[in-house]
Amino acid sequence: LSSGAAVEADIDASKFEAAHGAHTGKPGKKADMGTKSDREKQYTLAELIDMGFEHIQWDGVTPIPIIDCCGRIIVVLAGQPGGDYPEELREAFGIMLKEGENAGLSSNAADGPHKCGAFPAYNQGVTMGMGNAHPVVLNPRSMTQVLNCLMGHSAFQWMARYQNAAFGLWAPRVYAGYEKVYNTIHSNLELPENFPGVVFTAAAFNFG
Numbered sequence: 451l452s453s454g455a456a457v458e459a460d461i462d463a464s465k466f467e468a469a470h471g472a473h474t475g476k477p478g479k480k481a482d483m484g485t486k487s488d489r490e491k492q493y494t495l496a497e498l499i500d501m502g503f504e505h506i507q508w509d510g511v512t513p514i515p516i517i518d519c520c521g522r523i524i525v526v527l528a529g530q531p532g533g534d535y536p537e538e539l540r541e542a543f544g545i546m547l548k549e550g551e552n553a554g555l556s557s558n559a560a561d562g563p564h565k566c567g568a569f570p571a572y573n574q575g576v577t578m579g580m581g582n583a584h585p586v587v588l589n590p591r592s593m594t595q596v597l598n599c600l601m602g603h604s605a606f607q608w609m610a611r612y613q614n615a616a617f618g619l620w621a622p623r624v625y626a627g628y629e630k631v632y633n634t635i636h637s638n639l640e641l642p643e644n645f646p647g648v649v650f651t652a653a654a655f656n657f658g
Contacts, residue, residue: 456517457514461519463524539609571655575588614648
């Protein structure tokens with residue numbers, strides 16, 4: 451694995467709101483989220499740069515870590531593995547497009563659009579949060595068979611394994627925590643697995 455030079459951001463990760471309190475992500479304050487039109491606006495590159503964002507030139511392949519002012523890794527552009535991965539991704543896109551069309555999905559589908567975009571999205575796997583005392587098995591209802599088909603395809607399995615490996619490489623201590631929880635719940639409870647051996651217990655499929 452080769453990696454590019456780290457990109458330093460002028461920010462202190464210890465000041466992030468998510469760095470304090472519970473382990474789950476925080477939705478953010480309404481005052482900081484803007485109006486509905488603000489959140490749905492599609493910005494041009496020039497507009498983002500004018501707002502203070504930095505444009506990072508990236509080939510989409512070479513892994514590049516982004517660090518804060520103290521050298522902590524806060525973001526990783528994980529890149530791609532070698533081999534036929536690009537071809538597998540294109541095949542995955544084609545399969546997902548076909549399955550979505552066969553299921554009658556579009557921006558006008560009953561389950562879309564939503565706040566992530568003008569397309570239906572479905573979650574599958576196991577989650578826990580929002581006050582639940584026990585793990586909850588997600589139910590994508592009529593899309594269960596479609597999602598099972600996608601998860602059985604080699605391209606989606608490769609994506610999941612690479613994400614898992616990148617997580618373990620760049621955030622080993624956080625990964626170890628995920629792995630401990632994963633092993634604990636699966637040794638004590640009979641729960642479905644999207645991708646065996648991958649510590650992410652749930653996956654979102656965006657048909658956009």
